[in-house]
Structure formats: structure tokens, C-alpha cells
Amino acid sequence: MEIEVLEGVFDANEIIAKENRTLLDGRGAFMVNLMASPGAGKTSFIMRTLEGISGEIKPAVIEGDIAGKVDSERIAEIGVAAIQINTGGSCHLEARQVNTALNHLDLDGVQLVIIENVGNLVCPAEFKLGEDLKVMILSVAEGHDKPLKYPLMFSESDVLIVNKIDLIPHTDFDMAFLEDTVRKMNPSVEIFKISCRTGVGVDAWIDWLKNRVKAS
DSSP states (O other): HHHHHHHHHHHHHHHHHHHHHHHHHHOOOOEEEEEEOOOOOOOHHHHHHHHHHTTSSOOOEEEEEOOEEEEEHHHHHOOOOEEEEEOOTTTSSSSSHHHHHHHSSSSHHHHEEEEEESOSSSSSGGOOOOOSEEEEEEEGGGGGHHHHHHHHHHHSSSEEEEOGGGGGGGSOOOHHHHHHHHHHHHHTTTEEETTTTOTHHHHHHHHHHHHHHHHH
16 A cells, blocks of 8 residues: 555656656756756756856746755845745655745746755655756765665766865775765766865866757
């Protein structure tokens, strides 16, 4: 019975995810579902991304958190449309919540919607939101063994961002091990190695993203 209930939840979510996709296609907008554990640098990564696409691609941001609105306020301060979703305890966003947010955002001319999912390496990978890309961030501080502990997240993501590479000299982080492990799970994954703090590697991600958005 529990399995049937769970399948029902996923089925209902997928129906609304398809509605989100139809809505975005009608607007000509590309959507990224950004996932990571707390402290990996999601908001800093979004800020770097918004800076890199400024003047070329019009963005909007959906911020997902258990509580608070500090991240959406930070983004709104730079003139980017942002809306906050507080889950009240749930460890992930669902398609219905994103649908509500999309219908409250002014999507006129918006080419890129970035969703910052709730900080978690488990549940967000299981729920489709209608996104074009699943992007996950792993920070060096979390260690190179995380793909072995959270295989679904690494298998489902289209893009892996390895953040805080400026910390590598101060850790035992093994980049070669990480890449080898992830590519065995997910051969088509794109991997970008960056530091949001220093800006190293960010341009490669920005150029790749611009091409994907414009191609869509």
C-alpha cells in the first residue's frame, strides 16, 4: 500500500511538471533545477550566473527554502525577478509549488528561469519540476565520496558543478576519483570546476549555459 501511495504522488507530480513545461515552452523560457546540500554555494552560484548572463539573457529566479526569504531578497536587490517558496519543513520542491510560482512571476520576455531547490542531496532528484536541466553543486568541502553515498542525485543530474576548488590545496579532495566515479554512473554528465569566491572556471559554465538557452 505504501508503494502505491508513493507512485500516486510521483504520477501527480509528473502531470503538473508537464504542465510547467508546456507553460515555459509557450513563453520560450528555459528552466534550470539547481540542487545541492546546504552550504554548497547555491545562492552564490546563482549570483555569479546572473552576473555572467546580464544584458544577454533575461532571467527570473524561484527560491526554495524550508523558511525565510533572505536569498530571494538578495536576488531582487540586483533587479532580477524573484519569488520565494517556503516549504515549511518539506525537504524538496514539487511541481505544483513551481507551477504556482511560475503563475505569479511576470514571465514576459524571460528566457531563463533558475530554481534553487531546497538544500538536500536526496529528495530533489526524485521530483521532476518541468526543468530543461538538472544541475547539482558539490562543494570540495563535502568530499569526493559523495557520489557513492547519493548515487541518484549524481545519476540524474545533467550538469555537475564542483564548487570551492580554491580549497583543494587545503584538503585531501581527489578530483580524479570524483570524475571517474560520476562518469561511470552518468557518462553524459557535463562537469564544471569552479570557485564562486574567486570566479575561476565560472566563464566556462556561463558560456555553455548561454549556448544551451539560446539554442532552445
